[in-house]
Amino acid sequence: MTTANTERATRTRQRLLLAAAEIFDEAGYEGAAVTRIAERAGLTLGALYFHFGSKQGVAEALMNAxxxxxxxxxxxxxxxxxxxxxxxxxxxxxxxxxxxxxxxxxxxxxxxxxxxxxxxxxxxxxxxxxxxxxxxxxxxxxxxxxxxxxxxxxxxxxxxxxxxxxxxxxxxxxxxxxxxxxxxxxxxxxxxxxxxxxxxxxxxxxx
Amino acid sequence: MTTANTERATRTRQRLLLAAAEIFDEAGYEGAAVTRIAERAGLTLGALYFHFGSKQGVAEALMNAxxxxxxxxxxxxxxxxxxxxxxxxxxxxxxxxxxxxxxxxxxxxxxxxxxxxxxxxxxxxxxxxxxxxxxxxxxxxxxxxxxxxxxxxxxxxxxxxxxxxxxxxxxxxxxxxxxxxxxxxxxxxxxxxxxxxxxxxxxxxxx
CATH class of the missing domain: 1.10.357.10 (Tetracycline Repressor, domain 2)
Structure with a gap:
């Protein structure tokens, strides 16, 4: 990827992590829907799956960050x-x-x-x-x-x-x-x- | 209560706590049904509600025991x-x-x-x-x-x-x-x- 693309990917990933953190906090992990996370981040569900694969993938990324x-x-x-x-x-x-x-x-x-x-x-x-x-x-x-x-x-x-x-x-x-x-x-x-x-x-x- | 009744109540309570501990361990708290807890203890649902009031009541009793x-x-x-x-x-x-x-x-x-x-x-x-x-x-x-x-x-x-x-x-x-x-x-x-x-x-x- 070019530097600009890398930076954009990093920003997208960070927006998804922040949205997920907020939704997990509000609704609990079980109650959090990936559609709501993507929506809160202002991104598509495809972007979420591209970066994290699944809800559990988002959770693991949050834990390991x-x-x-x-x-x-x-x-x-x-x-x-x-x-x-x-x-x-x-x-x-x-x-x-x-x-x-x-x-x-x-x-x-x-x-x-x-x-x-x-x-x-x-x-x-x-x-x-x-x-x-x-x-x-x-x-x-x-x-x-x-x-x-x-x-x-x-x-x-x-x-x-x-x-x-x-x-x-x-x-x-x-x-x-x-x-x-x-x-x-x-x-x-x-x-x-x-x-x-x-x-x-x-x-x-x-x- | 007479001593015999007190002892029986204590035993009943302990059987329910043990059954609840096992079911929570197997199914997780969210997935645990009070009917399964009572069944595992060999007791009625009425006995569970009498002693603990609700699933959360059982959980609180386990935490505080x-x-x-x-x-x-x-x-x-x-x-x-x-x-x-x-x-x-x-x-x-x-x-x-x-x-x-x-x-x-x-x-x-x-x-x-x-x-x-x-x-x-x-x-x-x-x-x-x-x-x-x-x-x-x-x-x-x-x-x-x-x-x-x-x-x-x-x-x-x-x-x-x-x-x-x-x-x-x-x-x-x-x-x-x-x-x-x-x-x-x-x-x-x-x-x-x-x-x-x-x-x-x-x-x-x-x-």
Whole structure:
């Protein structure tokens, strides 16, 4: 494809994802009709099938777009970047319908007959990479298992989101993420490193 | 009611909960018909409505029975009891259909039009109580916020269960619970206490 065509395809795909996120949010996954999604996007049903193949294809694309939805525009690296990403995620969960739909579908997928850990494994890989950088930079205590810690952070964020959504409509999600770091940092980072890590929602770019 | 009647009512209720757990597991919440639940329990539809009022009533009862389903028969107290309960929970999630259905419904309830944080708050209250005992016994570091830590553990267990279910059919859930304690104990307990806390799935009664 030419560059112009690629850009148009990307925009079309994004419009369909946003429309699907809105319709899933309003009608639930079971109640969402692909015709309504295409209509909301101002596109044909053919465009939807071309890009995603089926309703489940749209759902899988939403689930697997999570990590790329977090574009933190951050200069931080290593452990600070890992902290920042979770804070950006908590903030965007309250404002970004595509991210919110992806996370919700990933958690509730069992009730829609899906069984796909890909979005969780993508997060784990991304977080493990940041922890490996942190380890190479001497930011971690000796013996920290970067894969196990990454796996735990993905799980903890998943559960905080579910519980926060039910208890407060996600109003306390950022506070919960800060609590997590207050509990984890003393275990994984030496005191001198920990003292220099900022867990401050105010300092993280919102978009 | 007489004692015999109370016991019969408890047994009837338990048979309905077990049948509902099985049918929800097989057919999903949306696909589960109350007639099939009553039939599986060998009881009348009238008995189901008497005890639970509606399908949603059965679902709520399953969600809110989680904590009472964990009857650890443990002699431990305080922090050790909190660790033991999470290990018993991880073990029983693999074998107890009523507990499994309750946890799954609690997590996926949004897709069934429910919005009830009660089961999460019940766990938080139970865990906060154990942490308060631990605090009174000098088992916690100064300044530990028992409510915030309880809230985090409930969330972390929720997320570990979701992720473990999708990634390994819950085969690694116990390992994940052990990882959580390896990360949390250094932050909340002094080294001398931590050294005496056993995080050993083999030593926890299975039932």
């Amino acid at each position: 999570q990590a790329t939805t977090i574009e933190p525009h951050l200069d931080s690296t290593g452990l600070q970047r890992l902290v920042d990403i979770t804070l950006v995620w908590a903030h965007r969960m309250q404002h970004d319908p595509i991210l919110r739909a992806g996370v919700r579908l990933a958690v509730e997928q069992g009730s829609h007959g899906m069984n796909d850990a890909t979005s969780f494994e993508d997060w784990r890989t991304l977080m493990r990479g940041l922890l490996e950088t942190a380890q190479a930079e001497g930011e971690l205590e000796d013996g920290v298992d970067t894969d196990r810690v990454a796996r735990f952070i993905v799980a903890a964020c998943t559960g905080m989101q579910v519980y926060s959504q039910l208890a407060t409509g996600r109003a306390d999600l950022t506070e919960r993420v800060c609590d997590m770091w207050a509990l984890l940092l003393p275990s994984i980072a030496p005191a001198a490193v920990h003292a220099n890590i900022s867990v401050d929602p105010q300092q993280v770019p919102a978009s | 989680q904590a009472t389903t964990i009857e650890p028969h443990l002699d431990s107290t305080g922090l050790q009891r909190l660790v033991d309960i999470t290990l018993v929970w991880a073990h029983r999630m693999q074998h107890d259909p009523i507990l499994r259905a309750g946890v799954r419904l609690a997590v996926e309830q949004g897709s069934h039009g429910m919005n009830d944080a009660t089961s999460f708050e019940d766990w938080r209250t139970l865990m906060r109580g154990l942490l308060e005992t631990a605090q009174a016994e000098g088992e916690l570091e100064d300044g530990v916020d028992t409510d915030r830590v309880a809230r985090f553990i409930v969330a972390a267990c929720t997320g570990m269960q979701v992720y473990s279910q999708l990634a390994t059919g819950r085969a690694d859930l116990t390992e994940r619970v052990c990882d959580m304690w390896a990360l949390l104990l250094p932050s909340i307990a002094p080294a001398a206490v931590h050294a005496n806390i056993s995080v050993d799935p083999q030593q926890v009664p299975a039932s």
